[in-house]
Amino acid sequence: MNATTTLYLARKIITMNPQQALARAVAVRDGRILGVGDPESLRGWGPCTTDDRFRDKVLMPGLVEGHSHLLEGGMWDFVYVGYHDRRGPDGCRWAGLKSFDEVVARLKEFESTISDPAQPLLAWGFDPIFFGVERMTTLHLDRVSTRRPVLVMHASAHLMNVNSFTLAHSGIDAATPIDGITRNADGNPSGELQEFAAMFLVFSAVGNLYFDAGQSERGIRNFGRVAQLAGVTTATDLVNDLGEDSIGNLRKVTADPGYPLRLVPALAPLRVLQGDPMARLLEARSHNTDKLHFGLVKLIIDGSIQGFTARLRWPGYYNGSPNGLWLVPPRQLKDIVLAYHRAGLQVHIHTNGDEASEVALDAIEQALAEHPRWDHRHTLQHCQMADAAMFRRMASLGVCVNLFCNHIYYWGDAHYALTMGPDRANRIDAAGTAQRLGVPYAIHSDAPITPIGPLFTAWCAVNRLTSSGRVLGESEKISVADALRAITLGAAYTLKLDHLIGSIEVGKYADFTVLDDDPLAVPAETLKDVPIWGTVLGGRVFEAPKL
Numbered sequence: 233m234n235a236t237t238t239l240y241l242a243r244k245i246i247t248m249n250p251q252q253a254l255a256r257a258v259a260v261r262d263g264r265i266l267g268v269g270d271p272e273s274l275r276g277w278g279p280c281t282t283d284d285r286f287r288d289k290v291l292m293p294g295l296v297e298g299h300s301h302l303l304e305g306g307m308w309d310f311v312y313v314g315y316h317d318r319r320g321p322d323g324c325r326w327a328g329l330k331s332f333d334e335v336v337a338r339l340k341e342f343e344s345t346i347s348d349p350a351q352p353l354l355a356w357g358f359d360p361i362f363f364g365v366e367r368m369t370t371l372h373l374d375r376v377s378t379r380r381p382v383l384v385m386h387a388s389a390h391l392m393n394v395n396s397f398t399l400a401h402s403g404i405d406a407a408t409p410i411d412g413i414t415r416n417a418d419g420n421p422s423g424e425l426q427e428f429a430a431m432f433l434v435f436s437a438v439g440n441l442y443f444d445a446g447q448s449e450r451g452i453r454n455f456g457r458v459a460q461l462a463g464v465t466t467a468t469d470l471v472n473d474l475g476e477d478s479i480g481n482l483r484k485v486t487a488d489p490g491y492p493l494r495l496v497p498a499l500a501p502l503r504v505l506q507g508d509p510m511a512r513l514l515e516a517r518s519h520n521t522d523k524l525h526f527g528l529v530k531l532i533i534d535g536s537i538q539g540f541t542a543r544l545r546w547p548g549y550y551n552g553s554p555n556g557l558w559l560v561p562p563r564q565l566k567d568i569v570l571a572y573h574r575a576g577l578q579v580h581i582h583t584n585g586d587e588a589s590e591v592a593l594d595a596i597e598q599a600l601a602e603h604p605r606w607d608h609r610h611t612l613q614h615c616q617m618a619d620a621a622m623f624r625r626m627a628s629l630g631v632c633v634n635l636f637c638n639h640i641y642y643w644g645d646a647h648y649a650l651t652m653g654p655d656r657a658n659r660i661d662a663a664g665t666a667q668r669l670g671v672p673y674a675i676h677s678d679a680p681i682t683p684i685g686p687l688f689t690a691w692c693a694v695n696r697l698t699s700s701g702r703v704l705g706e707s708e709k710i711s712v713a714d715a716l717r718a719i720t721l722g723a724a725y726t727l728k729l730d731h732l733i734g735s736i737e738v739g740k741y742a743d744f745t746v747l748d749d750d751p752l753a754v755p756a757e758t759l760k761d762v763p764i765w766g767t768v769l770g771g772r773v774f775e776a777p778k779l
């Protein structure tokens with residue numbers, strides 16, 4: 233018997249394995265779970281070191297964030313101008329800004345600290361939906377600077393505002409023939425750019441510094457820090473170009489034993505401007521390790537609901553806004569899905585509006601008709617407006633769903649009053665329906681769109697409270713136990729990693745989230761406040777720094 237076995241004793245272990253849902257001890261050897269149960273039976277494995285530092289803690293399977301972006305790690309290089317307070321990887325809290333003037337004032341303050349006259353000023357997290365009908369224009373951002381590019385990414389990352397200097401520098405004017413360029417009454421661009429075709433004009437002139445920062449070594453490390461503070465042990469990066477630099481940085485950072493995260497980057501084919509994206513993905517898979525998992529494909533087919541760029545079915549937007557934009561035309565989507573489906577790959581499709589979800593299901597159905605395949609686990613990401621009929625289709629097609637439950641809190645009031653109206657807002661992110669109809673589901677933050685924090689996301693799915701305190705859709709609430717499953721085994725299933733992570737079960741990686749309190753025992757309204765002591769990844773303990 234070797235002495236490298238560690239026996240962890242805890243106040244309670246929530247395993248997610250129904251065979252023994254609760255336990256008091258878990259034995260770990262070689263980074264994997266050797267056994268779970270009572271200490272006596274585990275000692276049958278031979279000599280071990282007993283570690284009782286968790287004796288008053290509660291252990292869960294390591295939390296899995298099935299929809300996040302490395303951008304979350306990169307964004308902290310830039311100025312946060314969001315409405316809600318937000319905490320960065322250094323623990324610093326940035327105060328939320330409650331008016332356009334406050335946004336402009338913070339940008340001016342930072343502008344005055346930049347010495348290089350050519351350096352662009354980048355900001356993120358902005359959301360005009362909280363400021364009534366007024367939209368940000370070049371008039372606001374020209375107050376910040378008329379001599380350097382000023383870019384303000386919206387919280388959704390689907391829209392951006394820029395100053396006049398940036399428009400001119402990017403060659404965007406009244407004659408530029410692109411749909412997402414918002415215009416003033418006189419036909420000139422207002423400075424708001426919707427979706428990637430319009431934003432791309434700016435990125436090709438000044439560079440996509442947001443994206444580059446997220447894929448940099450520093451961005452990946454910051455992301456790990458933010459995720460670990462939230463108790464996450466496995467997280468996705470759902471838009472990656474799998475370029476040489478990006479793969480190199482991912483390999484380097486995840487190979488560091490001190491890096492506290494397993495990463496699942498997904499290829500976004502539309503980000504690959506040269507060469508064959510599928511070949512890149514197949515090649516990337518040869519670099520897979522226990523902390524780095526390539527293999528997912530991510531497609532984005534519509535925009536954001538609160539940005540009014542999502543594609544909605546009849547009756548459309550509650551406030552009468554015109555329908556949103558296709559980022560991939562439906563006809564082309566069928567070909568793309570079929571190609572990756574045929575190659576045996578797993579496709580995750582961003583669909584915010586219900587028209588987009590329907591088109592995605594059509595594409596998957598056609599791919600399955602032409603090329604039957606079992607256990608494909610294609611997944612609809614966000615899928616915020618699906619009705620029960622669509623969930624029945626998902627069940628019959630073997631499609632998984634990952635619901636954006638944080639929206640209920642952050643934008644639920646706006647959805648009720650402006651974007652969807654009461655009927656559809658009450659069934660937003662319908663985890664209850666997914667549960668009842670047997671659709672495999674997860675729930676997510678889409679960080680940096682909202683902060684990464686699976687316990688908060690679980691709280692949203694359980695309580696369905698908006699930021700003003702309204703309950704959206706009583707019948708779509710799920711139990712705490714089901715929500716905890718969605719942020720562990722549920723998310724692992726959508727990533728085809730449920731054989732390795734997601735439960736505390738013999739043979740799986742020894743990944744735990746260590747809590748100061750019992751999420752199954754605290755009142756459901758306080759689930760988001762359960763303190764996270766730290767995590768264990770492959771048997772290595774990572775105590776979260778006390779902030």
Ligand SMILES: [Zn+2]
Nearest residue numbers: 299301470678
């Ligand atoms: Zn996303």
